[in-house]
Amino acid sequence: MIPETDPKIIAAKLCEFARTNFVAEGVEFDEHSPLSQAGIDSFALVELVLFCERVLGVRVPDSHLTPTNLASMSSLANCISELARNAPKNS
Amino acid sequence: MSDLPRQIRLAPGDYFMHGQDRRMRQVGLPGNVCCAVIKLGNGFDAEKLRRKIAASPIMHWLARAKIHRTLPMAFPPLWRLAEKPEEIFFTHQNQNGVADHPWNLPPVVAARELDAARGPGIAFDVMRHADGTSHLFLSWNHTHLDARGLDFLLNHLNADETTGAPKAPNFISPKQLGSGLSGWWPNVKLARSCKKWLDESGADPLFSLLPPGPRPAACKNNYRLIFFTETETAQIDARCQQFNCAFRRSHFYLAASLRALHRVAVARGNKDGAYLIPVPHDTRKRGANGPIFSNHLSILFYRIEPKFAGSISGILGELSRQMTNQIRDKFPESCMAALDMFKPLPLGFYVDHLGKPTRGKFATFSFSDSGDTCAGMKDFLGGKILEVTHLVPAWRPPGLMIVFLRFAGRLSAQISWVDDCLNRAEVDGMERDVRQALLEELPA
Numbered sequence: 001m002i003p004e005t006d007p008k009i010i011a012a013k014l015c016e017f018a019r020t021n022f023v024a025e026g027v028e029f030d031e032h033s034p035l036s037q038a039g040i041d042s043f044a045l046v047e048l049v050l051f052c053e054r055v056l057g058v059r060v061p062d063s064h065l066t067p068t069n070l071a072s073m074s075s076l077a078n079c080i081s082e083l084a085r086n087a088p089k090n091s
Numbered sequence: 092m093s094d095l096p097r098q099i100r101l102a103p104g105d106y107f108m109h110g111q112d113r114r115m116r117q118v119g120l121p122g123n124v125c126c127a128v129i130k131l132g133n134g135f136d137a138e139k140l141r142r143k144i145a146a147s148p149i150m151h152w153l154a155r156a157k158i159h160r161t162l163p164m165a166f167p168p169l170w171r172l173a174e175k176p177e178e179i180f181f182t183h184q185n186q187n188g189v190a191d192h193p194w195n196l197p198p199v200v201a202a203r204e205l206d207a208a209r210g211p212g213i214a215f216d217v218m219r220h221a222d223g224t225s226h227l228f229l230s231w232n233h234t235h236l237d238a239r240g241l242d243f244l245l246n247h248l249n250a251d252e253t254t255g256a257p258k259a260p261n262f263i264s265p266k267q268l269g270s271g272l273s274g275w276w277p278n279v280k281l282a283r284s285c286k287k288w289l290d291e292s293g294a295d296p297l298f299s300l301l302p303p304g305p306r307p308a309a310c311k312n313n314y315r316l317i318f319f320t321e322t323e324t325a326q327i328d329a330r331c332q333q334f335n336c337a338f339r340r341s342h343f344y345l346a347a348s349l350r351a352l353h354r355v356a357v358a359r360g361n362k363d364g365a366y367l368i369p370v371p372h373d374t375r376k377r378g379a380n381g382p383i384f385s386n387h388l389s390i391l392f393y394r395i396e397p398k399f400a401g402s403i404s405g406i407l408g409e410l411s412r413q414m415t416n417q418i419r420d421k422f423p424e425s426c427m428a429a430l431d432m433f434k435p436l437p438l439g440f441y442v443d444h445l446g447k448p449t450r451g452k453f454a455t456f457s458f459s460d461s462g463d464t465c466a467g468m469k470d471f472l473g474g475k476i477l478e479v480t481h482l483v484p485a486w487r488p489p490g491l492m493i494v495f496l497r498f499a500g501r502l503s504a505q506i507s508w509v510d511d512c513l514n515r516a517e518v519d520g521m522e523r524d525v526r527q528a529l530l531e532e533l534p535a
Contacts, residue, residue, distance in 0.1 A: 022376055022377050023376060023377050023378060024375075024376035024377060024378040024379035024380075025376075025379075026378075027377070027378035027379075029378075035338070036337075036338075038377055038378070039377030039378060040338060040377070041338065041339075041341070041372075041462075042336075042338060042339040042340075042341055042342055042414065043372045043391075043414075043418070044377070045338045045339065046414055046415050046418045047418060049415070050415070050418060050419055062335065062411060063335070065335065065338070066335065067332060067337045070337070070338055
């Protein structure tokens with residue numbers, strides 16, 4: 001799988017996944033919504049990380065799950081994009 | 092609300108909670124009955140609460156719902172409405188003497204009988220104090236609703252006339268309507284993978300708090316409440332960041348609790364017994380207003396070996412690894428499928444089967460993080476909410492339950508234990524260790 005590197009596309013996919021799986025219908029949520037206020041907990045976080053692995057082709061190590069990277073889907077998308085660009089080409 | 096059905100299916104978690112209720116009554120405990128203790132300031136209108144309860148179709152439904160079974164082994168049990176509603180609202184005058192801590196649960200509340208098979212499963216006791224404050228004791232059988240459901244229920248009662256009544260889907264999950272038989276067969280494979288996983292994680296040796304010997308006839312639940320100030324709570328949040336678990340605060344609380352128990356286990360001579368901890372997770376979507384009724388949970392099981400249990404960092408590493416593996420393997424779904432499949436079993440068989448993969452040990456202790464409780468509520472029917480505590484009894488087995496919750500930016504923990512499983516000196520030590528781990532521990 002070729003990892004996705006465009007942060008905008010990544011952010012859109014993350015938001016879509018969140019809306020489908022753990023954010024209730026009618027709740028305002030976009031790539032700039034603070035994740036801490038959206039009720040993202042450990043369970044949802046792991047689901048997000050596994051989604052990144054499975055669909056975006058990027059493994060997000062625990063060390064990258066910092067408050068800065070998890071501020072919003074937009075900041076998480078930037079982190080994933082960077083990881084994707086730095087990933088070995090044959091992985 | 093005329094669109095509320097007269098009967099619905101049990102959520103998988105409901106029968107599980109009913110099973111725990113049976114286990115507790117077998118050893119003389121009063122059942123799986125929790126109590127939210129809410130201290131309210133001057134101005135709380137108890138009469139208005141009584142009127143709200145009387146006028147709410149949701150409360151009528153809750154007061155009449157009980158578990159009904161037509162034919163065991165053939166059909167799963169159902170929630171069905173009793174013909175007549177039973178009384179669920181009671182007021183008392185200052186019977187517990189003092190309004191401030193420490194206080195004991197008033198005997199009238201402690202003796203409140205709430206049985207899911209007989210109904211009602213919920214009761215409101217209001218205790219008026221001489222200083223104008225009140226305590227609202229909201230007791231509920233865990234079979235009927237979980238902690239988040241209780242929060243929604245309080246919001247429903249607190250809603251003013253302009254907010255409007257919640258719609259039926261906010262009360263009952265649409266998944267509980269209909270027969271549900273079509274989804275039975277595909278669940279078999281999922282359920283088998285759950286059993287295989289539990290067989291492995293429940294392998295001996297496991298540490299258990301239960302004393303050897305036959306089951307006692309009469310046990311007692313005890314409660315210890317640990318309160319943290321706003322400053323201490325902020326300090327604990329900062330510690331979470333240091334341990335890189337700002338979004339996994341529950342893991343930090345669980346690690347602190349497990350290390351405290353590990354010290355008790357080591358003092359008892361445990362060398363290689365692993366710790367098995369089932370942790371429930373709320374399956375409702377974030378920001379949803381319901382459902383209120385039933386237990387909407389999935390469960391993750393953690394098995395922590397003693398070599399990791401002595402350090403917070405070691406436990407956190409294992410929790411993170413095991414949680415990721417379980418979610419990747421879809422364990423929560425298979426666990427719920429297994430619980431759903433077992434529902435047609437008569438309660439005695441069901442309870443027996445629940446403990447089979449772990450040879451009855453089931454858990455070293457129970458742990459739950461209720462998160463923010465009464466979120467967004469400052470007042471309740473005219474009285475400022477001063478304090479909220481949940482008293483959640485320990486099941487036996489395992490004999491120990493630790494519950495964390497937050498109210499108004501203040502964290503609290505409740506340790507409940509069955510008297511033949513832990514002694515007071517051990518609980519004193521656990522309280523010290525939990526405080527130390529949360530407030531002083533530094534990453535390795």
